[in-house]
Amino acid sequence: MSAGLQQDMIYSELEEIVGSAYISNSESEKLVYSTDWFWLPQMWLDRGERLRPPDYIVRPSSAEEIAEILKIANSYKIPVIPWGGGSGSQGGAVPVFGGIMLDVKRLNKVLEIDERSLTVTAQAGINGTQLEWAVNEKNLTLPHYPASANCATLGGYLAPRGSGTISTKYGKAEDLVLSMQVVLPNGEIIRTPKVPNHAGGPDFYRLFLGSEGTLGVITEATMQLDYLPETRLFRALLFDDLSKALEAGRLMVTRRLEPTVIRLYDQKSTLSQVKKVLGYEFDGAYMVIGFDGDPDIAALQEQKALALCADLGAQDLGREPGEAWWQHRYDFYYPPKGLHFPWMYGTTESVTTFSNIEKLYYAQKEAVEMTYHDWDVDYIGHFSHWFHWGTMVYSRFIIKHPPEDAHEALKLHNRIWNTAVSAALENGGMVNEHHGVGLKLSRFMRRQYGDAWPMLERIKDALDPQGIMNPGKVGFGGLK
Numbered sequence: 001m002s003a004g005l006q007q008d009m010i011y012s013e014l015e016e017i018v019g020s021a022y023i024s025n026s027e028s029e030k031l032v033y034s035t036d037w038f039w040l041p042q043m044w045l046d047r048g049e050r051l052r053p054p055d056y057i058v059r060p061s062s063a064e065e066i067a068e069i070l071k072i073a074n075s076y077k078i079p080v081i082p083w084g085g086g087s088g089s090q091g092g093a094v095p096v097f098g099g100i101m102l103d104v105k106r107l108n109k110v111l112e113i114d115e116r117s118l119t120v121t122a123q124a125g126i127n128g129t130q131l132e133w134a135v136n137e138k139n140l141t142l143p144h145y146p147a148s149a150n151c152a153t154l155g156g157y158l159a160p161r162g163s164g165t166i167s168t169k170y171g172k173a174e175d176l177v178l179s180m181q182v183v184l185p186n187g188e189i190i191r192t193p194k195v196p197n198h199a200g201g202p203d204f205y206r207l208f209l210g211s212e213g214t215l216g217v218i219t220e221a222t223m224q225l226d227y228l229p230e231t232r233l234f235r236a237l238l239f240d241d242l243s244k245a246l247e248a249g250r251l252m253v254t255r256r257l258e259p260t261v262i263r264l265y266d267q268k269s270t271l272s273q274v275k276k277v278l279g280y281e282f283d284g285a286y287m288v289i290g291f292d293g294d295p296d297i298a299a300l301q302e303q304k305a306l307a308l309c310a311d312l313g314a315q316d317l318g319r320e321p322g323e324a325w326w327q328h329r330y331d332f333y334y335p336p337k338g339l340h341f342p343w344m345y346g347t348t349e350s351v352t353t354f355s356n357i358e359k360l361y362y363a364q365k366e367a368v369e370m371t372y373h374d375w376d377v378d379y380i381g382h383f384s385h386w387f388h389w390g391t392m393v394y395s396r397f398i399i400k401h402p403p404e405d406a407h408e409a410l411k412l413h414n415r416i417w418n419t420a421v422s423a424a425l426e427n428g429g430m431v432n433e434h435h436g437v438g439l440k441l442s443r444f445m446r447r448q449y450g451d452a453w454p455m456l457e458r459i460k461d462a463l464d465p466q467g468i469m470n471p472g473k474v475g476f477g478g479l480k
């Protein structure tokens with residue numbers, strides 16, 4: 001049978017499931033779905049190179065339709081790539097081996113809001129901001145506020161273990177999920193128990209958090225909500241010593257002052273990013289702290305935080321530069337203020353314990369700045385997403401004049417990532433904290449997990465013996 005004939009047969013089988021309006025193989029759609037927000041494939045297209053597009057774009061409306069699609073994919077042994085908003089920065093939704101692009105955005109319903117238990121159950125393809133508006137109508141909020149909320153989906157929050165602006169108080173997306181419906185690679189539809197904090201066996205549903213479409217398709221999730229806070233307080237501080245600023249952050253979380261935000265820019269970020277986006281010319285490490293909820297409690301928490309910052313030599317800049325940051329917090333990531341072509345850039349974020357964070361930051365900074373000095377590289381960072389035991393560094397490299405040749409640019413890009421991720425892993429850090437693995441970091445998974453890695457490979461083989469689910473991602477290989 002010729003490839004064209006077989007492709008048409010598969011097309012017609014998929015069309016039977018979703019209907020002719022919800023399947024496409026047009027060249028323009030294939031181009032659109034050939035890259036997410038990963039710099040490398042975007043650069044590839046920008047330089048006139050071709051990418052492997054998906055063969056079919058399919059838009060199912062239910063878990064049952066997804067189950068049927070996965071059965072077809074198994075019988076023909078073709079890849080299936082779940083696609084939410086396509087805003088991922090790791091190449092997780094890039095169809096490196098072609099196949100079926102499974103756009104889940106038609107699964108966009110809010111199914112139930114439980115105003116007593118403060119939960120929402122929604123389909124996984126719902127847009128983040130639309131979900132937020134729906135719960136806001138009940139005076140509630142899903143306290144996961146990523147900069148990508150307008151272009152990301154609920155499933156896309158969970159599949160790569162995302163983090164939002166106020167995660168320091170409320171947790172990552174993975175901490176807010178109570179249960180999920182998942183379509184397994186063989187087409188079985190499962191629902192994990194509605195109550196997560198029991199002692200009835202292992203917490204296996206967490207396997208799907210971070211699986212990035214390699215172990216199944218998340219079709220519904222029940223998420224924990226909060227009341228919209230009565231007050232939100234922001235304040236900015238300036239430290240002349242990054243080490244003291246990190247200590248202030250550590251004390252705020254370990255003393256359980258419950259900050260919603262501690263956003264600490266290193267000196268270079270303060271001089272470049274903060275100046276560009278907010279217009280302030282501060283010389284030092286600029287920190288924004290936030291508290292929310294009951295006005296009296298938030299004011300007391302803020303007062304305690306300010307006192308410990310003052311003890312560490314911080315200058316209190318007052319409310320205005322803290323509130324301005326909150327108003328413009330997403331401007332850092334979008335035109336005209338965000339990073340853009342033809343620059344080469346990447347967010348080499350990592351996370352580690354308080355004991356290791358400075359070591360990691362300086363090791364990564366020195367390795368990137370020294371090794372790529374000839375490229376006039378900029379290494380900047382801020383510290384956000386604080387835990388009781390440590391914090392994350394949102395580090396970035398920027399090269400304003402990268403090689404023009406796409407192949408040379410790719411080599412340089414990957415070398416910088418090797419340097420930055422090695423520095424993180426060698427200093428107690430992880431490959432990242434919230435952007436996921438995707439295609440970009442796939443090659444580091446074995447190294448990050450060491451002896452534990454083969455267990456995950458065995459789970460993958462058991463759930464997806466033919467390797468159809470998002471091949472080439474999260475450290476797993478291609479089709480079997």
Ligand SMILES: Cc1cc2nc3c(=O)[nH]c(=O)nc-3n(C[C@H](O)[C@H](O)[C@H](O)COP(=O)(O)OP(=O)(O)OC[C@H]3O[C@@H](n4cnc5c(N)ncnc54)[C@H](O)[C@@H]3O)c2cc1C
Binds near residue numbers: 092146154157214473
């Ligand atoms: C401007 C900008 C700002 C960003 N800011 C943040 C931020 O603040 N915090 C943050 O965490 N991330 C951020 N990101 C990264 C990214 O947007 C998030 O990870 C986002 O949650 C991805 O959602 P999505 O729906 O676009 O997923 P996609 O990009 O479509 O998919 C991401 C991965 O998840 C898989 N996937 C998607 N949906 C499903 C599903 N239903 N079931 C199984 N697998 C699925 C895909 O196959 C892919 O591997 C940002 C990105 C951009 C472009």
